[in-house]
Amino acid sequence: MASKRNRMSNEINAGSMADIAFLLLIFFLVTTTISEDKGVLVKLPPWSDEPPEAIKLNTRNIYSVLVNSNNQLLVRGEPMNIKDLKNNTKNFIANPQHMENMAEDPTKALISIRNDRGTKYGTYLEVYNELKAAYNELYEEAAMKKFGKGMDDLSSVQQKEIKDAYPLVISEAEATSFGEEK
């Protein structure tokens, strides 16, 4: 009888287990940050100490975007609202009307960005984003026309085929420094 009672009292009471687990659970709930990092992916050109060689390009193939320290855009010598940038870029690259002053062919188109050291980062990223959006929309349209499917539904080979038809070349020139923050 005595030994039986002894064994009984040696058993750990698991009743508070739930409380302990709840405590830990609440701690982890509070400290958890499910942070998903998303962003605009960019590939930088490798650094070289020598100044890059001047390459002669036909001006009709170059889409130059300048952003000044007041966050204003000058696109191919004309002021432009950032809202119109995407559609204008698309028009320039695809050149559906075969205009004389726009890209001969999407593969030859080149986009050049130049910003000032005083340009707001928000504006800069918006410009970059609009240019990327222009290309992504062209991809979607080309995918629809060629394969009858959206870009996401294509195989990687087909995706590559489309992307090769519209190569994304964004060149960034050294920033000007007229409006540097004091």
Place this chain on the structure above:
Amino acid sequence: MAHFVKKKSNTQPAISTASLPDIVFMLLFFFMVITKMRDSELMIKTEVPQASELTKLEKKSLVNFIFIGRPVDKYKDLYGTKPRIQLGDKFAEPEDIPLFLEQHRLTVSEGERNQIITSMKIDSDVTMGIVGDVKTALRKAGQLKLNYSAHYRERTK
């Protein structure tokens, strides 16, 4: 009818709570696994801009973070209001970036080192001067994969 009700109330069993710890433990493990403790306090404000063409960064271990922004109120007296770079838990200059990148590179296995991405969390209010300096430092250090961290918004019409 009254008889029926009485009978039911008498024999209603209590819900067994025996499996409660198991459920709670399951939840606990789930949160333990996905938890990433905030390892560094941000001394600057980084309200990232919005963009529509976003890419998700898949592998957390291959990403290092550079923060650029203006010091928060607490540090304004000490560091002023000009945009600053924060690496890890301290303020830094563009010259400190190569060492920072190298320290992160050592934690990544050799086969994956060419997939390292630098994620820049930059306040949208910062001017491009300091961002340009950081970009130059990254290029010189051979870190060419860059991600401008942003919140999602719809593509403009």
